[in-house]
Amino acid sequence: QVQLVESGGGLVQPGGSLRLSCAASGFTLDYYASGWFRQAPGKEREGVSCIGSPSDGTTYYANSVKGRFTISRDNAKNTVYLQMNSLKPEDTAVYYCAAGPRCSDYLSSYNYWGQGTQVTVSS
Numbered sequence: 001q002v003q004l005v006e007s008g009g010g011l012v013q014p015g016g017s018l019r020l021s022c023a024a025s026g027f028t029l030d031y032y033a034s035g036w037f038r039q040a041p042g043k044e045r046e047g048v049s050c051i052g053s054p055s056d057g058t059t060y061y062a063n064s065v066k067g068r069f070t071i072s073r074d075n076a077k078n079t080v081y082l083q084m085n086s087l088k089p090e091d092t093a094v095y096y097c098a099a100g101p102r103c104s105d106y107l108s109s110y111n112y113w114g115q116g117t118q119v120t121v122s123s
Contacts, residue, residue: 001025001026002025002026002027002112003024003025003026003112003114004022004023004024004097004098004099004112004113004114005022005023005025005114005115006020006021006022006095006096006097006114006115006116006117007020007021007023007117008020008021008117009095009117009118009119010118010119010120011120011122012087012119012120012121013121013122013123014087014088014089014121014122014123015086015087016087016121017083017084017085017086017087018084018087018119019081019082019083019084020036020081020082020084020095020097020117020119021079021080021081022034022036022079022080022081022082022097022114023077023078023079024078024079024080024099024112025078027099027112028078029073029075029078029079029080029099030053030073030075030078031053032053032099032100032101032111032112033050033051033052033053033056033099033100033101033102033103033104034050034051034071034073034080034097034098034099035047035048035049035050035051035097035098035099035100035103035104035110036048036049036050036071036080036082036095036096036097036098037095037096037097037098037107038091038093038094038095038096038119039093039094039096039116040092040093040094043093045096045107046062047060047062047105048061048062048065048069048082048095049061049062049065049069049071049082050071050103050104051071051072051073051080051103052102052103053101053102056102058103059071060103064090065084065091068084068085068086068087069082069083069084069085070082070083070085071083080097082095082097084119087119087121088121089121089122090121091119091121092119092120092121092122093118093119094116094117094118094119095116095117095118095119096113096114096115096116097113097114098110098112098113098114099111099112100112
C-alpha cells in the first residue's frame with residue numbers, strides 16, 4: 001500500500017522548534033522529489049519547502065521560512081524531514097508532505113500526499 005505518513009506536529013511556543021517527519025511506505029521515496037506544504041484555516045494550501053530527487057538534490061524554500069526551516073531526507077529510513085526553528089504564530093497550519101516527479105508549486109504535480117499533521121505556534 002502506497003502511503004505517506006507525517007508526524008512530529010504539536011503545540012510549541014513562539015521561538016521554539018519542531019521536526020516533522022514524513023515516512024513513505026509502498027514506494028521508494030528517494031526516487032521522487034519531496035515537498036512540504038501547509039494550510040492555515042481559511043487559506044489555500046501553500047508550498048513551504050521541497051527537495052529534489054537524488055539526480056537533482058536542490059532544495060527550495062518559501063521566502064517566509066528561509067533561514068528558519070531545513071528540509072532533508074534519510075534514504076535508509078525512506079523518510080523526509082522538515083526541521084522548523086524560530087517558529088512564529090503565522091506558521092500555524094496543517095503541514096502536509098507530498099511526493100512527485102519534480103519540485104513544483106502546483107499541487108497537481110504531486111502523485112502522493114500524506115494526511116497532514118497540525119502545527120500550532122502559540123504562547
